[in-house]
Amino acid sequence: ERIPATLIPGDGIGPEVTKATVDVLDALGAPFEWETQAAGMAAVDATGDPLPQSTLDSIRRNKLALKGPLTTPVGGGFRSVNVRLREEFKLYANLRPAKTIIPGRYENIDIVLVRENIEGLYVAHEYFVPVGDDPRAVAVSTGVNTREGCRRIARYAFDYAVKNGRKKVTIVHKANVLKALTGIFLEAARDVAKEYAGRVEVDDRIVDACAMQLVLNPWQFDMLLCTNLFGDILSDQLAGLIGGLGMAPGANIGDQAAIFEAVHGSAPDIAGKGVANPVSLLLAAAMMLDHVGKQDLGNRIRNGIQATLLEHNVRTRDLGGTASTTEFTSALIKRL
Ligand code: NAI
Ligand code: MG
Numbered sequence: 001e002r003i004p005a006t007l008i009p010g011d012g013i014g015p016e017v018t019k020a021t022v023d024v025l026d027a028l029g030a031p032f033e034w035e036t037q038a039a040g041m042a043a044v045d046a047t048g049d050p051l052p053q054s055t056l057d058s059i060r061r062n063k064l065a066l067k068g069p070l071t072t073p074v075g076g077g078f079r080s081v082n083v084r085l086r087e088e089f090k091l092y093a094n095l096r097p098a099k100t101i102i103p104g105r106y107e108n109i110d111i112v113l114v115r116e117n118i119e120g121l122y123v124a125h126e127y128f129v130p131v132g133d134d135p136r137a138v139a140v141s142t143g144v145n146t147r148e149g150c151r152r153i154a155r156y157a158f159d160y161a162v163k164n165g166r167k168k169v170t171i172v173h174k175a176n177v178l179k180a181l182t183g184i185f186l187e188a189a190r191d192v193a194k195e196y197a198g199r200v201e202v203d204d205r206i207v208d209a210c211a212m213q214l215v216l217n218p219w220q221f222d223m224l225l226c227t228n229l230f231g232d233i234l235s236d237q238l239a240g241l242i243g244g245l246g247m248a249p250g251a252n253i254g255d256q257a258a259i260f261e262a263v264h265g266s267a268p269d270i271a272g273k274g275v276a277n278p279v280s281l282l283l284a285a286a287m288m289l290d291h292v293g294k295q296d297l298g299n300r301i302r303n304g305i306q307a308t309l310l311e312h313n314v315r316t317r318d319l320g321g322t323a324s325t326t327e328f329t330s331a332l333i334k335r336l
Contacts, residue, residue: 002032004032004033004064005034005065006036006058006059007022007065007066010040011041011068011070012069012265013069013267014070014266016272016274017280018281020281021284024336028300028301032066037058037059040069040070041071044078050078059089060256060257064292065260066281067261069267086252089257091118091254093115094231096249096251096263098239098247102243104242108219109219109241111222111238115227115231116226117228118228119143120143120227121141121228125142143229145181150185150188150189153225157169157225158193161199169193169223170202170225171205172206172210172230174208182227210234214237235250239264243318247280249262261284262281264280274325278325282332283301285301300336301336308335312335314332
């Protein structure tokens with residue numbers, strides 16, 4: 001049977017990597033029936049609105065989307081559409097697995113990061129306070145973490161550990177300084193961990209020390225449970241351990257919908273050149289197949305990517321190769 005899903009090509013390299021991904025899914029005979037919708041700069045250009053109502057309606061109807069990266073203006077301009085989508089559909093869990101395919105600086109990395117996705121400093125109320133003749137003399141930002149939200153993401157992480165045979169969850173925080181904002185997260189997560197005693201180990205790290213230990217000895221970590229901002233930062237660091245942002249998929253999951261995407265952004269420096277690595281979004285598509293109960297097809301994508309990179313040695317530039325996006329995609333499809 002066909003599964004309707006929303007497809008958002010996105011900005012920058014987005015259209016290039018989404019086309020590659022849809023081509024691979026088609027070649028596999030994946031059951032998705034795409035409804036293409038706009039968001040981000042592409043939607044501003046087409047409709048004047050970075051997040052048109054029809055895009056929201058489509059996701060609400062399908063409860064399932066594959067999304068290319070969206071450009072967010074720095075400083076002023078419109079609010080991040082990614083953040084709005086996560087809030088709109090209460091996609092509270094951001095699941096970001098990082099697993100070595102090509103051994104490089106590191107090998108045998110296998111860490112799953114779970115990022116709280118709708119609280120913390122990303123829902124901050126931000127404003128300026130004027131002093132004298134400077135209207136923006138003081139910047140204020142307030143973050144929000146709720147006990148309910150912290151418990152919900154902790155439960156998601158520990159349930160994931162149980163279902164996927166993971167041994168240990170490390171809670172990442174800064175409760176020594178942000179005693180309230182991240183203290184509540186540590187407290188709630190430790191509390192939830194007790195329900196999993198004997199099944200899943202728990203420990204915790206202060207975020208800065210965790211960042212250092214990820215470089216020195218990443219193999220000590222199994223799963224990382226993070227607040228929103230720390231999870232954003234550490235997931236890019238994890239991508240760096242496995243060959244870069246071209247290798248890192250992510251899933252935004254809630255009870256109402258799930259949106260699958262790459263960890264990377266729109267990569268304006270290489271957009272339009274046909275050299276983007278589509279593996280991140282392809283791995284996100286594999287997670288999407290797992291999500292709808294088609295693990296067999298998800299595994300075929302993962303195995304195909306591994307064979308294309310390792311046995312056939314077809315790699316894009318970010319991985320030291322010379323293949324274009326379409327050359328890599330054709331090689332993968334041939335392999336499938
Ligand atoms: P970025 O992730 O777009 O790029 C960082 C570096 O990694 C660049 O040198 C880029 O060329 C490289 N890179 C990223 N993906 C790659 C791929 N698939 N293949 C080869 N190289 C790749 O981060 P940046 O430049 O900080 O952000 C650009 C824009 O993307 C911003 O507007 C930002 O807000 C947005 N963004 C959107 C995200 C999303 O839609 N989920 C996530 C992160 C950033
Ligand atoms: Mg990020």
